[in-house]
Amino acid sequence: MKRIESVREMQDLAGRLRREGRRIAFVPTMGYLHEGHLSLIDEARKAGDVVVVSVFVNPTQFGPGEDFDVYPRDISGDETKAAGRGADILFHPSAREMYPGEPLTRVHVEKITEVLCGARRRGHFSGVATVVTKLFNIVRPHAAVFGQKDAQQAAVIMTMVRDLNMDVEIRIVPTVREKDGLAMSSRNVRLSPEQRKHAVMLSKVLFGLRDTIRPDTAVEPLLKEAEATLSGLPGAELEYLEMRSFPGLEPVERFDRDAVIALAVRFGEVRLIDNILLKNDLDS
């Protein structure tokens, strides 16, 4: 596996690969790779014949007081794991390489960034949309793979790609979970053993809702009950638990179209998110 740190070198290589008729599949990450990321690499290998993985902890998508400084990093571990899973190129630019001067340009997606995590993390999704635009212009992928775990991020990327006519096929891969159901996340290592034990309830609550909700179910009372369960977890603070359409993220009262039930819970300094997609069979 080749490691590239320069924007110019990555861009030139991407251009050369494209001229040779190779198909570039891209997995953008913030590193500290776990099995969830590696499943994205598996999907990328199906989506193209050159797999580029980027590792970049993007400062512009962290707000003041968020966990940019303590976000876990392990580039040599990442390199081993990505290579082991069949990635061809690891793109690992420095912040200075990505933002050499004061950036004045932002890509902003309206409406769907104002709810769920977006309502609590001001500017987060602008930071995400902007850095993904930059990475797409540098890596020039034919396809890019994102995890369903960040469902709102997936919706934002899909909307941006559509609106800006980016010629990139977006693939969303189901969340990979620990044996007990906890969604894999680079942030899980920051949980205390006690917090880790309680965190299993996030997915249990979501699975319970998925198994209960039918198109004619009144959802509100079920969500209230689930909220009470999560709020009652020792040391946990529920930020939100909501059902919304997907990928439009509009409020829905019944499961009458494709929907997502998404939540965010804080355990002390550690903020975890999870969600399930409900596929409406009446669609399509």
Add this chain to the structure above:
Amino acid sequence: MKRIESVREMQDLAGRLRREGRRIAFVPTMGYLHEGHLSLIDEARKAGDVVVVSVFVNPTQFGPGEDFDVYPRDISGDETKAAGRGADILFHPSAREMYPGEPLTRVHVEKITEVLCGARRRGHFSGVATVVTKLFNIVRPHAAVFGQKDAQQAAVIMTMVRDLNMDVEIRIVPTVREKDGLAMSSRNVRLSPEQRKHAVMLSKVLFGLRDTIRPDTAVEPLLKEAEATLSGLPGAELEYLEMRSFPGLEPVERFDRDAVIALAVRFGEVRLIDNILLKNDLDS
């Protein structure tokens, strides 16, 4: 010359041309082509071996009450002129083709869009940056050519391309003028004979300043005098006359770096802009 109206067809053709190793040079326009645009096509022929000209009157860069509805249009004339000057492809999408649904995504450049025209035309440069991003993703040019007449637009595009790592070479071509000095503009046809006569003063004032200002000149009194001249034109309303650094568009008091002197004047419903670049020899 080939005429294309479909985004998908243009995007596929661009991909094919790139795989064949052709170099795409792009001239985005709002049509009603005049000699200024045609000089951009000349430059594009030097910048690449396939020249794409787009004609699209972009609704999202016009504010309420601006001249979108009356902006002059003549697609068959444009086709003849572009072909005559050696363009290979005319890309002419409908508004519905470019904006099939409600667009949620905007590309916004901060600071340099808040002055000059940007201070008076709220949202204008977001509309420009967004549509140029879309057009770049559709036409996928190696090089793109813009006119210096829209100096602030040129600065915005250059900044956006730098910040978002767009792999497009930007070329800026000097303003083409009528014999008496009036900057060519599609809007000039909307001037009455009387207004047209007075409009010559816009460039005369700019040339006068260019010929007077030296690195040690106190600029402010000269600008005040020029403002008085323009404000005194019958039927004219001066919006602004300012000297700023280029392309950073910061206020400057002396000509101690590359600078632009830019103005906007309204004759009734018709708003004209013009500018001159002052190249500081101490730079390089």
